[in-house]
Amino acid sequence: MSSDLYEVLGVTRGASAEEIKRAYRALARQYHPDANPDPQAEARFKEVSQAYEILSDPERRANYDRFGSTDAQSPFGAGSVQDIFDMFFGAGTARGARRGPQPGPDAEVGLQITLEEAAFGTNREITVDLPQRCGTCEGSGASPGSTPVTCEECAGVGEVRRVRNSILGQMITTTPCPRCDGWGTRIATPCPDCRGDGRQRISSSLSIQIPAGVEDGSTMRLADRGPAGPRGGPNGRLFVHLSVAPDARFERDGDDLHHEAHISFTQAALGASIEVPTLSGTVDVEVAAGSQNGTVHRVRHEGVTHLHGRGRGDLYVHLVVDVPTSLDEASAGLLRQLAAQWGEAVHEEPAGLFGRRRSKR
Secondary structure (H helix, E strand, O other), X not given: OOOOHHHHHXXXXXXXXXXXXXXXXXXXXXXXXXXXXXXXXXXXXXXXXXXXXXXXXXXXXXXHHHHOOOOOOEOOEOOOXXXXXXXXXXXXXXXXXXXXXXXXXXXXXXXXXXXXXXXXXXXXXXXXXXXXXXXXXXXXXXXXXXXXXEOOOOOOOOEEEEEEEEOOEEEEEEEEOOOOXXXXXXXXXXXXXXXXXXXXXXXXXXXEEEOOOOOOOOEEEEOOOOOOOXXXXXXXXXXXXXXXXXXXXXXXXXXEEEEEEEEXXXXXXXXXXXXXXXXXXXXXXXXXXXXXXXXXXXXXOOXXXXXXXXXXXXEEEEEEEEOOOOOOHHHHHHHHHHHHHHOOXXXXXXXXXXXXXXHOO
């Protein structure tokens, strides 16, 4: 990730939450792997999503602004003053030493949904191929009938301490046990299926509840739905990146929808009742006589459901007056009569082939 999260999103440090959200949405659309075939787009999309995840959280953004780190907790970075004392005087445990089962890593998947699914929410089944707890050893890593044994070198602590003398006095350093790799136990007889890891990579179906009102480029964070941890450790997180498929009928703007309704010039002049599509069916819109091209009708509560509140956005119907590109003789004659009645100048009726030839003589 870039050293500056604000640069990643292309905003200033004083940007409002809404400006950060707009910048993220634009970049997410541009770099989403489903919409951008460039091999570098996926990495850029992840970078943008990670930056937005931090800057959209007021507490994490404040920490980042204060300490300049994505996981800052104090002026000493992700650690603390106690960590510095531990480093020199041996108090506590070694940083990074394994104490019990470790959670699995995070994983990411992409999922495309329709505009209707985004507007009203849905339950989707997806297939994921992730490390899962081994069914043979139930995650222990040991073959059936056996169990991990306590490490002889660290006595099950998972770390070893070494004392050395220096001009400053005794220095105690603590490091993960090299024999058990910090686990505190060793597997004498590994499971034949997972070879001691406690996990197997398995393809499985996963049910995801997508809330109503999600936007294109949104990311869902599912705790405990990611890869299983080694040797019985808890599952990591699963990040589901959502992309909303384009809809030929509507253009979305926040929770509002926009639709272009094409009408004839006679309907615009005389008025008409037209049928307009909505996300759940159709609705009748009254076109007043004399409506102009570009007239907008607002249909309340026919937009997208509000993600963090009740109600829905609105549907805006933009009238597009179509002018015929060709007319039969009868229709053209009627329009010429109307133009003459209104005193409007129009082109003369073109003469026939032989009439044009005679006019040239």
